[in-house]
Amino acid sequence: MLALRARRLFDGREMHHDRVVIVENGRVADVTGDAPATVDLGDATLLSGLIDCHVHLAFDAGLDVVGTLEQPGLADRMRSAARQHLAAGVTTVRDLGDRDYLALRLDLGLDGPEILSAGPPITTPKGHCWFLGGAAAGEQGVREAVRERAARGVHVIKMMVTGGEMTAGTHSHLLQYGLAELKAAADEAHAHGLPITGHAHCAEGISHALEAGFDSIEHCSFFTEDSFEVDYGLIARLAAADVVVSLTAGMAPSPVPPPPRIQQRIAGMMAAVQAFYAAGVDFVIGTDAGIGPPKPHGVLPYGAEMLVEQGYAAIDVLRASTSVAARACRVDERKGMIAPGFDADLLAVAGDPLTDITALRRPLAVYRMGRLVTAP
Ligand SMILES: [Zn+2]
Incomplete structure (x- = not known):
């Protein structure tokens, strides 16, 4: 005892x-x-223990996370990443994009955090993070993709609603799927008792994910083609809805800065972060740990710090990192x-x-x- x-x-x-x-x-x-x-x-x-609602154990937080995927030893690198979270006090992580469902079978036991996993994110052919192997298109296609993940035993479905910064040929401010495909995926996820979360970087993508009945929305940034434009009306809709916003907060000190397109938008992103809190949106922290040098595994404490710097009450940030996150991840009966x-x-x-x-x-x-x- x-x-x-x-x-x-x-x-x-x-x-x-x-x-x-x-x-x-x-x-x-x-x-x-x-x-x-x-x-x-x-x-x-x-x-x-802290809960990070959005990590990528398959990414090593280096300068070429996609290229490094191809090197042998991926599962061992993922185990090491998981241990870094645990050492930082992050006792549960939700992996929102791996390859070959590896995050489901790292077999770390108590040597790592509890790992909840989405498997390869569902994306359009050559869409954002296609290289993780989760391409699917059309209503039937995305339903089949959800069914495959449910059969594999995933804990959540992740869908790329918009393009993303790390995938050449995709665009954060543009949609990847039509509303009917998003609704089909959400319907199929819910039929299997699974939550579904959407990666959305532009207002239209956020709005579609909300309308399709997604349980949570990652990033919720308001990227336009060249800049950033916060949609306060949409933030009010998010606050009124039963949806959780997963804030991509947290950057550790790093000699390598974030990419220029992100750096240019940080002021706008912080305006959105403040607006979410003022509107009373349900929020958790999903750091996106692993995607680059400022996002090492175990970065969640820096995310908490960033939110407090933006005016969030520390107690709300602690709740978001524990009990609220557990509810969002559907483990609130034991975490x-x-x-x-x-x-x-x-x-x-x-x-x-x-x-x-x-x-x-x-x-x-x-x-x-x-x-x-x-x-x-
Ligand atoms: Zn991510």
């Missing part, structure tokens, strides 16, 4: 003080004020909270993240199903 005491405890919803978390058989057995501790973490905050019966995926950080969100970057200890994780 493990009994962890910390000065502060963030249970996924609220901050508490001077609690002891009792862990038995990998799960939280009790949260109490008066049990003797076997581990006293002192002036630390114990949190429910995202420190409460009896929940998995003992825990992160202890020095200090108080409510007053200093950078505390998330200083993990003192990470527990995965109650087992202490040592840094790689």
Whole structure:
């Protein structure tokens, strides 16, 4: 039995003080004020482990993530990427684009985070991330693609609604699919009990994903061909709908800056990030970890920091990274909270993240199903 005491405890919803978390058989057995501790973490905050809703374990965060895919040892690189998340306190990741369904069978057990996976994202022939192997077109084609993924045991369906920055020949401001195909995919996903999330970089793509009944929308940027234009009316529609916006927040210090087309749009993206919060949109963080040097695996704490810098209350950012993310990922019956019966995926950080969100970057200890994780 493990009994962890910390000065502060963030249970996924609220901050508490001077609690002891009792862990038995990998799960939280009790949260109490008066049990003797076997581990006293002192002036630390114990949190429910963080959840990154959008990562790519197959991408190595280098300068040529697509080229590197072809090199031997991809599964081993993905295992290493997964371990980096866990070492940073990210105890659950949702992989929104791998190749050959590798993320479903890394077999890391407690040596990695819990991995939820979409398999290869569904995209048009030669569309965004076609090189991951998920091309499908037409209503029947996308339905078959969803059925194949459901049969493989994926946890979520990922669909490329618009083009993307990393794929030559595709364009972030242009649609890839018609509304009928998006609706067919959403319908088929829901028939299999799966959530569906859409990659959308332009307002029309966001609007279509919303209309098609997608459960969440990744990026939700407002790219135009040359610039950026926030659609505040659309943000109000997102806030009124039962949809989660997955904010692509988080950049670690890197000698290699983001690509110029992204750099030019950062001010606009931050305006959108502020508008989402002001409108009361349901949000989580999906860092897109792995896609380039500023996005190493385990970058989520920087995403939390970015949102606080943009005016988000730290408690809302912590909720978005734990209980709200667990709900979005459909694992909220066992993840995202420190409460009896929940998995003992825990992160202890020095200090108080409510007053200093950078505390998330200083993990003192990470527990995965109650087992202490040592840094790689
Ligand atoms: Zn992505």
